[in-house]
Amino acid sequence: MTATASATPALENAAPASATPASATPALENAAPDSRQTSLLRFATAGSVDDGKSTLVGRLLHDTKSILADAYEAVERVTRERGGEGIDLALLTDGLRAEREQGITIDVAYRYFATPRRTFILADCPGHVQYTRNTVTGASTADALVVLVDVRTGVADQTRRHLAVAALLRVPHVIVAVNKIDLLGWERAPYDAIAADAAEHGSGLGIEVSVVPVSALLGDNVASHSRRTPWYTGPTVLELLESLPSADQIDTAHLETGENVAGWRLPVQNVLRPQGAAISDEYREYRGYAGQVSQGIIHVGDEVVVQPSGRRTAVAGLDTADGPLDSARTGQSIAVRLADDVDVARGDLLSSVPDAARAVKNIDAHVAWLADRPLRVRDRVLVQHGTALVQALVVRISGVLDISLPGGTLDSSIVHGDSLALNDIGVVSLLLASPLAIEDYSLHRRTGAFVLVDPQDGATLAAGTARAATPGTGPDGYLSI
């Protein structure tokens, strides 16, 4: 949608000068940082239809020289065939036939671009209310969420919905891009009002927002500072994205400074026990537990608790195909050898001592319901948590989020409801068939997250984030609701 037929002089001038492969322009220093050294930031975009989301994405890709000539020409050609002028940047991201025909984004498109400082994975999410489930998909892995707001309409229902999704999933950074400021003559007052409104909604939801005035169409404050907004001295959208630490970086930075000594977690994926299939005889008796560190830094020698069994042992070694390690950090895929021959299987969680995860049989959680059929009390579902999959029973639905309540917190905006429909966010209590080490999502992003799966057809039904553990531990050591 957006920025289609209107002429876009700035963009036309910036179009690649050459059209043929033979006349390739000299190296684009800006487009090729070394991925062996740069860090990765995953971010998602959100916003109502017509707020200019696809144009902003197109602008970011364009201004970071990430659109190659043939892709650019294809979009230029299609724009022309449809009677438009210049280039409809939205066509770069709307990859499906139905999307281009209807001019809307239906599903998340992933884009890849880079600057000398960083590489980016961009999840370009749809704006329509009916596709909120895809926004949840895009935001679940995001280190940052860019929410577009049209300066003429301000914070809308859909903006609040997207801020609520960001709060629910604890996306570490939210950037509110107040778009189309060119249409109001680059005036400061409307921007200031929206910035204050967005900040208020954000703080109600417990998230801090960075607000930037932009014109995605003309490029102001997206990748370069605008001379037309002298009253804005903050960073551009791209500068923010380049400098924000990722969720993993925040986690490991805390650990390295010793400021917040949270423990480490590793869900066990497979038991590596090659025997006759070992790549060489020396590994015939090898026994290691494969997994990706979901939080923290593991050191050889660390004491370990295996959940849910609660057995204790120590880390005897950390292995990779490239050789042993002394330590492994968030995001690394490794194999762990343990000092004792304890029973460990896929689905178990290895956890540090003394701040080990605890296994629970009852959980309270926020659930974003993503399926067409509703969720009701007494429904049977599967909980996929880390590498574990267990049966569960929905014992209570205590409320549904009403995003129309201004300035509310996630909790205060929960109103009464006893079922969840598509795109609802609600508070649900689950009884698990066997214990799982599910933790408070606000403290442990990976071990607090789960998805609900339909036991009959295997469909993914919901995104779940466990809430703060209810006080009162039952006699069996499990938390009670």
Next chain:
Amino acid sequence: MRDPRMSATPTTTGLSTLEALESEGIHILREAVATARKPVILFSGGKDSVAVLHLATKAFWPGRVPIELLHVDTGHNFDEVIAFRDATVERLGLRLKVAKVQDYIDDGRLRERPDGTRNALQTVPLLGAIADGDYDVVFGGARRDEEKARAKERVVSLRDEFGAWDPRNQRPELWNLYNTRHLPGQHVRVFPLSNWTELDVWRYIDREALELPDLYYAHEREVFERDGMLLAPHPALARKESEPLKRRVVRYRTVGDASCTGAVESAAASVADVIAEVAATRITERGATRADDRASEAAMEDRKKEGYF
């Protein structure tokens, strides 16, 4: 509360992009294999499938890769690539199944297209081999940066009884919790390189010192020009008189079906040269070298809906 934005400098903590991508790929492989009844890796000898297979050797180290390999051979492949494919399988001690388009043409299940290209004919043998092998998890080297329809596909992509992808009804994919469950008759396609770019693959090939078919590096070869692409003479390609042969120094960015895969003029003779070239290119990988993706605006989407990768 302190502002976390002030706390970390992006380049000093955490993993590098390439480390993060490798680790994610290993995680995806391990998850899908752990939940699979019978997994298979599509392996053609091309750079992306070489990267996937290498990730698998790391994911299941110190054991052998516990997955069979499958190649759909159009019959128009480059001999060098087939030789490389077989040598790799031999070196790693793995099992390779080959589904041949020619067999399907010979027994009448497929008909040759008038233009002689066979890339689009791969879908039927692919689905036949998946059914015959009783595979439920099929790994491929597809990347989202390749093409705009691929940019939309999940890491774990559910396919129905016809192998078809329904882009309007994809499963939500949340965090790193991949859902590979499916009903009998369905299967899932899994793409461990979803988040890699062409440049990432080349940097990984460099870092891991991976062998590739020589076609990927500059060499002199007889080619002719068609639709702006440089095609090598091949029995399956009827060359017109207006398309004279000329000797050029070229390399291939992809090594698919020889009847529709073009070469690019290039002096990049080493991995380092290729990285420099890919970093500076103005043309996408498929736009430069794949005739079938140029057929229409939605060519890839349409083929994927039929069960293509």
